[in-house]
Amino acid sequence: MASVLEHRREYLRLMRRFTQEAGFFTVTDLQKAAGIPRSTAQDWVTRLVHEGCVLVKKEKSGRTAARYAALSALPQSTCRRLFTTTDGDRVEIFHDCMSGACAAFCGYHHARAGGVIAGVKRDGTLLRECARIGEGPVAIGLPPDSAVGIAGIRYIGGHIIQQICCIGGPAYSLTDMMSRAEGVVRVEHGQSGKIVEGRVWTQALTHLTIGVDDTDSASGGATFALALALLTHITAAKAVLPISHHVVMLYEHVEQKTAGNSASYIEVAVHPSRVERVMTKCREFVENESLSPEWGIAFHSGLTIPPALREYGRHVREEVVTCAEAETVAQKTGVTLIGRNGVIGALGAVALARLPHEIQLDPDQKIP
Helix, strand or coil, X not given: CCCHHHHHHHHHHHHHHHHHHHCCECHHHHHHHHCCCHHXXXXXXXXXXXXXXXXXXXXXXXXXXXXEEECXXXXXXXXXXXXXXXXXXXXXXXXXXXXXXXXXXXXXXXXHHECCEEEEEEECCEEEEEEECEECCECECCCCCECEEEEEEEEECCEEEEEEEECCHHHHHHHXXXXXXXXXXXXXXXXXXXXXXXXXXXXXXXXXXXXEXXXXXXXXXXXXXXXXXXXXXXXXXXXXXEEEEEEEECCCCCCCCCCCCEEEEEEEEECHHHHHHHHHHHHHHHHHHCCCCCCEEEEEECCCCCHHHHHHHHHCCCCCCCHHHHHHHHHHHCCEEEECCCHHHHHHHHHCCCCCHHHHHCXXXXXX
């Protein structure tokens, strides 16, 4: 029995032949040439369209069949999303890949190359890189040099421009794949000897951290689930890109709790003009979906956690905190609070952002 890969190779060969000869093919063409059921032919065409190997040239219209064209056996892009958030001269780069191995490769080489990268963290297929606006030397080449590095970052007219230098596989990614990633405005590239140099343009977005707490009750619900639903809800709009969802543990001996006293926060990248609208959507969603009238939300914009806010994170894990204390800290650190008693934990969740999962989930861990 032929393997799936063998079928894939054979069907792509037929699709390419039809495309070269006629400029397109139909599902019926593949069905007859391969001697397979029509449903099987349609399934393979649909699958290869999703993979980026086949292009829909003309949609089905009445009795006229849809027309397709074969592009390549390779996926159009392993870069699913590439976007940036800014805070003064600080920049955070988010690169969401099809493969965790690709994300690990880029993270490893970016960190070794130097340039303007100050820190690299990977969560599955999502690569997060902290950087600064400016320039820095990178050593790019064959081993032992790095294969890719970010030599500079500029801010121009609401956009972030990454200056990337690379060789080999990363060069192919830069020239043929990155421009197709969600969030990329455009890619410009050229060659200097064996090194490919490029400029990747993305929008300068606002980094919004949203803490949520006290949305459940003794009879049902869970704050972590509502926070995750909130992330899905607000990122349905193209102007809002999802980043992450986290759970943090707070003071476990507080009396007013439904279980272990955890709170949640989510991170999104938002166009600066849409921040207020996103905050309104969050309030409306939590207010409508919460099973408790004590729900609270905290909003923090930026890439750094102020010292006073981090100190509140320590405090809220060690003893009972009042709403008045939370409101005082929020005013000092520029955090917006909405709701009732839940603002205590919501602010605590934001205060513990950007820490390792091991610290967020263990109240006994020391906060740096």
